[in-house]
Amino acid sequence: MIQCPRGTRDFLPDELEKRRHYESVLRGVARRFGYREIETPIFEEAELFILRSGPNVMKELYAFKDKGDREIALRPEMTAPVIRAFVNGMGSYPKPIKLFYFGQCFRYERPQAGRYREFFQFGSEIIGAATVETDAESIAMAASMIKALGLKDYKLRIGHIGVLRQRIADIGVPAEKTAEVLQKLDKKNYDECRPLLQSMGVKDEDISGLFELTETVGGTEVLSKVPGEAGDYLRSLTSILEKMGVKDVEIDLGVVRGLDYYTGMVFEAEAPSLGAEKQICGGGSYSLSELFGGEKVFSTGFAIGFDRILLAMEREGIAYEPEGIDAYVIPVSDDVRADAAGIVTAIREAGASADVDIMGRKMAKALKYADSVRARCAVIVGRKELDRGCVVLRDMKTGEQSEVPLAELAGKFAQE
Numbered sequence: 001m002i003q004c005p006r007g008t009r010d011f012l013p014d015e016l017e018k019r020r021h022y023e024s025v026l027r028g029v030a031r032r033f034g035y036r037e038i039e040t041p042i043f044e045e046a047e048l049f050i051l052r053s054g055p056n057v058m059k060e061l062y063a064f065k066d067k068g069d070r071e072i073a074l075r076p077e078m079t080a081p082v083i084r085a086f087v088n089g090m091g092s093y094p095k096p097i098k099l100f101y102f103g104q105c106f107r108y109e110r111p112q113a114g115r116y117r118e119f120f121q122f123g124s125e126i127i128g129a130a131t132v133e134t135d136a137e138s139i140a141m142a143a144s145m146i147k148a149l150g151l152k153d154y155k156l157r158i159g160h161i162g163v164l165r166q167r168i169a170d171i172g173v174p175a176e177k178t179a180e181v182l183q184k185l186d187k188k189n190y191d192e193c194r195p196l197l198q199s200m201g202v203k204d205e206d207i208s209g210l211f212e213l214t215e216t217v218g219g220t221e222v223l224s225k226v227p228g229e230a231g232d233y234l235r236s237l238t239s240i241l242e243k244m245g246v247k248d249v250e251i252d253l254g255v256v257r258g259l260d261y262y263t264g265m266v267f268e269a270e271a272p273s274l275g276a277e278k279q280i281c282g283g284g285s286y287s288l289s290e291l292f293g294g295e296k297v298f299s300t301g302f303a304i305g306f307d308r309i310l311l312a313m314e315r316e317g318i319a320y321e322p323e324g325i326d327a328y329v330i331p332v333s334d335d336v337r338a339d340a341a342g343i344v345t346a347i348r349e350a351g352a353s354a355d356v357d358i359m360g361r362k363m364a365k366a367l368k369y370a371d372s373v374r375a376r377c378a379v380i381v382g383r384k385e386l387d388r389g390c391v392v393l394r395d396m397k398t399g400e401q402s403e404v405p406l407a408e409l410a411g412k413f414a415q416e
């Protein structure tokens with residue numbers, strides 16, 4: 001039997017209905033924040049991702065040559081494609097441009113719970129603004145999305161990669177080694193980071209100072225330890241966020257992010273219930289457009305790991321009930337099958353969801369099937385009732401039955 005490839009999944013109808021429901025919740029939030037949707041191709045020129053995504057992404061890139069010998073990659077994320085699309089065709093749009101997207105991304109990682117090779121991101125970018133309000137708007141939308149989904153147990157951490165980059169440069173790390181150092185700091189892998197820094201001639205006290213900086217974690221009181229303008233920036237960011245109702249944030253200068261393009265504020269949300277793969281959202285401010293042939297434009301964005309956040313919701317016991325259908329029409333005998341087809345059509349035309357038995361099942365089996373498709377009522381079409389211009393309406397939950405004149409049937413569903 002052929003299975004779907006490792007790290008990918010089929011979404012069967014119950015699961016997909018749930019996913020579509022929550023996707024629409026997220027779309028609703030994005031629209032309320034004034035964002036508009038954008039869609040870009042699932043594959044791109046590999047170079048787009050190689051230019052700035054960093055060593056982590058490179059290792060995991062699904063890249064191949066197409067039949068025309070072009071280097072192609074399946075997108076591992078959607079920020080670079082969106083900025084490419086902006087440079088290609090949105091340069092003259094009034095700024096800021098607020099875009100959101102939903103779609104699958106691909107990373108060749110070792111699959112485990114919450115980690116897939118094909119996964120879905122719901123993300124957003126604000127292009128063309130470099131104000132503290134931009135960052136606040138982005139973080140506030142991420143928080144609103146998590147809340148709108150009903151997730152309770154999560155933590156939002158805000159850092160500033162600019163501070164770390166500055167410190168790394170100040171202690172003498174060559175520019176081309178910065179990504180490697182950041183990668184180790186991201187994983188809090190101090191045991192490997194220390195000898196790496198020592199090999200570059202960085203002094204021990206500077207190494208300890210750097211590690212201490214990444215361990216700066218806490219409420220706004222820790223901002224006194226954040227050097228330079230970044231401290232003031234984060235202070236004003238958290239005070240705007242507070243006014244926006246986002247109060248439960250933590251300052252954490254150890255937020256490094258796996259991607260290489262961030263320049264200033266960075267943030268992550270995690271759901272502790274997920275264990276190892278607990279990061280449900282990540283983002284920050286960056287500039288990428290100049291790499292793709294455009295002018296330098298600052299942007300801020302984030303992406304929610306859709307699969308992960310759904311998993312976290314499941315762990316919290318948030319259940320989704322599939323919608324089911326309004327009516328299931330059951331012809332009692334062969335001679336009323338055509339009438340049943342007319343009846344289901346009338347119900348559908350009234351705007352309700354309805355299905356009809358097409359298997360010629362006996363009543364008990366047909367009712368069982370109606371239950372399995374979560375029909376709210378059954379419309380039983382019998383010869384005797386039809387001759388009186390009626391059908392029998394059965395409430396599938398209570399089992400109560402009543403006769404309804406055909407002329408009133410569609411109207412009953414239209415009112416629902």
Ligand code: HAM
Pocket residue numbers: 076077078079080107109114115116117118119120121123124125258259279280281282283284300301302303304305306307308
């Ligand atoms: P990222 O942190 O690499 O950021 O990915 C965003 C989210 O996607 C993660 O927080 C995680 O929830 C989810 N994710 C990542 N890899 C996997 C995987 N293998 N399986 C399941 N979920 C996964 C970005 O991609 C940036 N483009 C976000 C951004 C937008 N920054 C600025 N704008």
